[in-house]
Amino acid sequence: MATQTHMHGRIGESIKRKEDGRFIRGKGNYLDDIELPGMLHMAILRSPHAHARIKSVDTAAASGMPGVIAVVTGELMAQHKLAWMPTLSYDTQAVLATDKVRFQGQEVAAVIADTKYQAEDARDAIVVEYDVLPAVTSPQQAKEAGATLIRDDKENQKDNHIYHWEAGDQATTQAAFAKADKVVRLHTFYPRCHPAPLETCGCIADVNGATGKATVYMTSQAPHAIRTVFALVTGLPEQNIRVISPDIGGGFGNKVPVYPGYVVATAASLLIGRPVKWVEDRSENLISTGFARDFHMTGDLALDKNGKMLALRVHLDSDNGAFFADAQPTKFKAGLFHIVTGSYDIPTAHVTADGYYTNKAPGGVAYRCSFRVTEASYLIERLVSNAAIELGMDQAELRMKNFIQPEQFPYRSATGWVYDSGDYPKAMNVALEQLGYAELRKDVGARRQKGEVTGIGVASFTEVVGAGHGADFDILGLRMFDSAELRVHPTGKALLRMGTKSQGQGHETTFAQIVTEELGIPAADVAVEEGDTDTAPYGLGTYASRSTPVAGAATAMVARKLREKARTIAAHLLEAAEEDLEWDTGRFYVKGSPDKAKTIQEIAFAAYTNVPEGMEAGLEGVHYYDPPNMTYPFGTYAVVVDVDKGTGQVKVRRVVAVDDCGVRINPMIVEGQIHGGLAEGYGIAFMQLITFDAEGNCIGSNFMDYLLPTAWETPQFELGETVTPSPHHPLGAKGVGESPTVGSPAAYVNAVIDALSPYGVTNIDMPVTSDKVWAALRAAGVTE
Amino acid sequence: MKVAMKVNGAERSGDVEPRVLLVDFLRTNLRLTGTHVGCDTSSCGACTVLLDAEPVKSCTVLAVQAEGRSITTVEGLAQGANLSPIQVGFHEEHGLQCGFCTPGMMLVGASLLERNAKPTEEEIRWAISGNICRCTGYMNIVKAIKHAAMLRAAADAESPGRPTVAAATAGGE
Numbered sequence: 001m002a003t004q005t006h007m008h009g010r011i012g013e014s015i016k017r018k019e020d021g022r023f024i025r026g027k028g029n030y031l032d033d034i035e036l037p038g039m040l041h042m043a044i045l046r047s048p049h050a051h052a053r054i055k056s057v058d059t060a061a062a063s064g065m066p067g068v069i070a071v072v073t074g075e076l077m078a079q080h081k082l083a084w085m086p087t088l089s090y091d092t093q094a095v096l097a098t099d100k101v102r103f104q105g106q107e108v109a110a111v112i113a114d115t116k117y118q119a120e121d122a123r124d125a126i127v128v129e130y131d132v133l134p135a136v137t138s139p140q141q142a143k144e145a146g147a148t149l150i151r152d153d154k155e156n157q158k159d160n161h162i163y164h165w166e167a168g169d170q171a172t173t174q175a176a177f178a179k180a181d182k183v184v185r186l187h188t189f190y191p192r193c194h195p196a197p198l199e200t201c202g203c204i205a206d207v208n209g210a211t212g213k214a215t216v217y218m219t220s221q222a223p224h225a226i227r228t229v230f231a232l233v234t235g236l237p238e239q240n241i242r243v244i245s246p247d248i249g250g251g252f253g254n255k256v257p258v259y260p261g262y263v264v265a266t267a268a269s270l271l272i273g274r275p276v277k278w279v280e281d282r283s284e285n286l287i288s289t290g291f292a293r294d295f296h297m298t299g300d301l302a303l304d305k306n307g308k309m310l311a312l313r314v315h316l317d318s319d320n321g322a323f324f325a326d327a328q329p330t331k332f333k334a335g336l337f338h339i340v341t342g343s344y345d346i347p348t349a350h351v352t353a354d355g356y357y358t359n360k361a362p363g364g365v366a367y368r369c370s371f372r373v374t375e376a377s378y379l380i381e382r383l384v385s386n387a388a389i390e391l392g393m394d395q396a397e398l399r400m401k402n403f404i405q406p407e408q409f410p411y412r413s414a415t416g417w418v419y420d421s422g423d424y425p426k427a428m429n430v431a432l433e434q435l436g437y438a439e440l441r442k443d444v445g446a447r448r449q450k451g452e453v454t455g456i457g458v459a460s461f462t463e464v465v466g467a468g469h470g471a472d473f474d475i476l477g478l479r480m481f482d483s484a485e486l487r488v489h490p491t492g493k494a495l496l497r498m499g500t501k502s503q504g505q506g507h508e509t510t511f512a513q514i515v516t517e518e519l520g521i522p523a524a525d526v527a528v529e530e531g532d533t534d535t536a537p538y539g540l541g542t543y544a545s546r547s548t549p550v551a552g553a554a555t556a557m558v559a560r561k562l563r564e565k566a567r568t569i570a571a572h573l574l575e576a577a578e579e580d581l582e583w584d585t586g587r588f589y590v591k592g593s594p595d596k597a598k599t600i601q602e603i604a605f606a607a608y609t610n611v612p613e614g615m616e617a618g619l620e621g622v623h624y625y626d627p628p629n630m631t632y633p634f635g636t637y638a639v640v641v642d643v644d645k646g647t648g649q650v651k652v653r654r655v656v657a658v659d660d661c662g663v664r665i666n667p668m669i670v671e672g673q674i675h676g677g678l679a680e681g682y683g684i685a686f687m688q689l690i691t692f693d694a695e696g697n698c699i700g701s702n703f704m705d706y707l708l709p710t711a712w713e714t715p716q717f718e719l720g721e722t723v724t725p726s727p728h729h730p731l732g733a734k735g736v737g738e739s740p741t742v743g744s745p746a747a748y749v750n751a752v753i754d755a756l757s758p759y760g761v762t763n764i765d766m767p768v769t770s771d772k773v774w775a776a777l778r779a780a781g782v783t784e
Numbered sequence: 785m786k787v788a789m790k791v792n793g794a795e796r797s798g799d800v801e802p803r804v805l806l807v808d809f810l811r812t813n814l815r816l817t818g819t820h821v822g823c824d825t826s827s828c829g830a831c832t833v834l835l836d837a838e839p840v841k842s843c844t845v846l847a848v849q850a851e852g853r854s855i856t857t858v859e860g861l862a863q864g865a866n867l868s869p870i871q872v873g874f875h876e877e878h879g880l881q882c883g884f885c886t887p888g889m890m891l892v893g894a895s896l897l898e899r900n901a902k903p904t905e906e907e908i909r910w911a912i913s914g915n916i917c918r919c920t921g922y923m924n925i926v927k928a929i930k931h932a933a934m935l936r937a938a939a940d941a942e943s944p945g946r947p948t949v950a951a952a953t954a955g956g957e
Contacts, residue, residue: 016875016876016878017875017878019883020874020875020880020883021875022883023880023883023886024858024861024867024871024874024875024880024883024886024890025818025858025859025861025862025867025871026816026817026818026819026857026858026859026861026887027818027859028818028883028884030817030820030884032811032817032820032821033811033817035815116808117801117803117804196918197882197884197918198820198822198828198830198882198884198885198916198917198918199820199822199882199884200822247882247883248882249820249822249882249883249884250881250882250884250918250919252918281824282822282823282824282825282828283824503882504880504881504882504883504884504919505881506881668878669878672878672881672919672920672924673881674921675920675921675922675923675924676881676918676919676920676921677921678921679920679921679922680918680921702823702824702825702827703823703825703827703828703916704825704827708828708916708918710912710913710914710915710916710922711908711909711910711912711913711915711917711922711925711926712909712910712913714921714922716923717921717923
């Protein structure tokens with residue numbers, strides 16, 4: 001029999017990244033690096049107030065300043081019916097304010113000038129008169145009787161309530177609670193934070209007056225969907241719109257939505273007839289673009305006296321800001337939050353959610369998160385650890401006792417999810433062993449005897465990623481499939497184009513490896529292109545860990561289609577029957593005669609030079625993949641912390657992260673993503689906070705106030721893995737980019753709460769800063 | 785006003801307003817776009833360049849302050865087709881993902897290795913603590929700098945007295 005051909009870059013091989021070359025030479029092509037002939041620069045004037053009526057906008061002085069080409073106001077946009085735009089959640093959002101400003105940082109006017117410096121000078125010369133109104137800065141305030149109405153622009157909006165949403169079964173849940181021996185409650189606030197990719201958002205709009213073609217370069221994670229939204233908003237024919245996402249300097253969900261600046265720049269380019277560039281500065285990014293979280297959650301977990309979970313009841317109030325602009329599937333108002341039963345076999349659950357308008361920036365993006373699963377995972381994992389404390393049980397043991405068991409998959413959860421595969425006890429055991437949990441528990445006990453404040457936190461998350469299935473998951477009606485187009489050239493080299501868009505995830509390498517695996521073309525010979533809507537097949541983009549589950553599957557499927565055509569050509573070349581051919585990565589050979597073979601390169605050449613009678617020439621295809629289900633990555637994270645009694649400072653001593661994301665295509669890239677997510681999880685747990693004062697001023701509007709982890713704070717990570725393939729994904733892969741941000745915040749906080757539990761502390765909301773920890777110790781009478 | 789400086793070993797000049805930032809001069813006037821802007825407040829380090837071989841955040845330096853001085857940007861790290869050890873290190877150890885912080889990180893790393901040929905984990909983490917990366921969690925960046933240190937040591941063992949990156953790009957000063 002034929003031996004397996006060695007092929008560089010197959011699935012499972014940690015080949016070095018193909019995209020690195022340009023980045024390490026400083027030759028990346030990010031949005032702000034693009035310079036078009038005749039290009040102008042735009043600066044946006046933003047509201048200093050959280051809530052105010054606009055009395056007047058005076059642009060006279062600004063218009064006369066050096067280099068100024070145009071000043072755009074809400075009034076001008078309204079003349080073109082572009083003062084408002086639809087959001088991704090069927091609401092409307094002001095492009096440039098005409099009536100009121102509803103959050104600090106809202107877009108009021110824009111200046112287009114020859115240079116960035118001139119545009120910013122003139123922006124500062126625009127005079128706006130405001131009547132300041134009271135600001136609403138929390139859902140609690142928003143629902144108070146007599147609260148100021150934020151959305152008086154909406155005809156039927158009489159209060160600040162946006163939506164009520166439920167999942168699960170109220171009656172059976174109530175009945176289960178009635179029989180419970182123990183009910184554990186946790187009220188926790190998952191505060192507002194911001195993805196803050198290192199590159200801010202921006203665009204260059206280039207509308208060609210002669211042809212009507214609008215080319216918009218944009219920092220977009222979802223260029224195809226943006227093109228369609230643009231067509232619907234502006235009325236431009238879709239074939240005349242080309243969205244190009246160049247290299248993207250991190251996204252993490254921040255670059256999914258359509259922002260007002262994109263619309264203004266495009267309108268300005270249309271009116272002026274020259275390209276217009278707009279790039280946010282960091283403060284604009286933090287105060288106006290898609291934030292994350294801001295969920296006030298109350299969870300009740302019912303258990304019997306042996307610690308068996310009986311039911312879960314959750315209510316949340318969501319702070320959505322001034323416009324309901326969450327980027328999430330249409331059906332689910334609170335995203336996928338109702339995955340909140342997590343890794344546990346909880347027979348019944350009831351989830352209720354209410355969304356509220358506040359005078360804060362809109363957005364609600366899934367920050368390194370699959371549509372609110374992060375908040376859900378945090379709540380259940382904190383709740384379970386608190387239950388263990390209240391029951392006097394070990395937190396790992398309580399989890400083990402309640403895990404969905406491997407033989408229960410596919411598992412239908414109490415709120416209707418069908419988990420594809422998992423082995424939660426195994427991941428837990430690997431993590432505990434790697435940590436040396438039993439020994440460490442003893443060590444913690446010994447240290448506490450000596451008066452040290454130390455603890456271990458565990459979290460066993462279940463993720464839900466890879467949207468759709470398209471019938472259940474859509475954004476503005478666009479079904480969440482994804483696509484891959486593969487062209488094999490006559491010399492056997494290939495071009496793969498996809499509907500997704502890498503922002504650092506390494507798509508150019510990972511997806512080339514899928515072609516290598518399926519078609520036997522070395523990864524080095526496969527160019528991967530994404531982000532140009534004129535050339536790439538339609539797709540919904542890269543977020544919610546969906547690229548590998550959806551577009552990765554599409555890549556495998558299109559490669560398999562080509563392999564079948566290659567088989568026919570090989571049979572023709574070898575003068576053999578198709579059914580007599582065997583595939584060995586990279587070649588077909590005649591069964592029993594391994595030397596009678598044709599390589600994929602020979603077959604590709606023949607596809608253009610010598611095809612069987614009646615066959616179309618060429619070796620290319622496209623596949624649109626609509627996944628039958630989501631994938632459900634999971635894992636167990638364990639964290640050890642030491643707390644300084646004198647200062648409240650938390651030092652993370654160890655982090656063990658065992659991830660199961662199914663089959664790993666490039667393990668090096670997977671591990672890199674896990675490192676990054678664990679660091680962001682650390683930041684969210686301990687540092688990153690966007691908050692507001694009573695007037696609605698944003699605190700956290702620059703990197704001196706919005707603290708991101710540096711190499712100095714960030715702990716070392718010890719990774720482990722288990723592999724439970726997804727049964728429905730063609731490669732068994734599940735997606736991984738977000739697991740560590742979803743799973744780790746609860747592990748970090750559980751460790752702190754474990755450390756403080758001897759003092760009766762049961763909760764500290766994130767970020768767990770030194771002052772909060774110090775105050776908790778102080779309240780418990782601990783001083784040093 | 786006129787400003788002239790040596791950038792990656794070549795004499796460069798331009799006519800700028802006094803308020804123009806060095807990063808804007810490099811990116812806009814010289815079209816050296818490998819130096820990035822991440823925060824405008826010298827917090828993130830994406831704009832780091834070497835000014836007379838010392839790392840500075842070029843969003844907080846005026847172009848005119850660089851008059852007559854030597855600048856090394858990411859574009860000056862490789863010698864033609866030959867990547868510098870720090871670049872090789874970042875590729876080999878998967879020290880970059882989106883690549884936006886990478887130029888600044890590499891320049892800080894290269895500068896560290898000029899001062900300290902064999903830095904410890906802690907010394908590396910301290911050296912890069914003025915540079916933010918949102919993708920990697922820093923572990924592989926630390927490894928990349930260690931990798932570069934190893935390559936430099938190996939190269940030094942083969943040919944002692946090799947010029948440093950900063951010295952080479954400064955024209956052998």
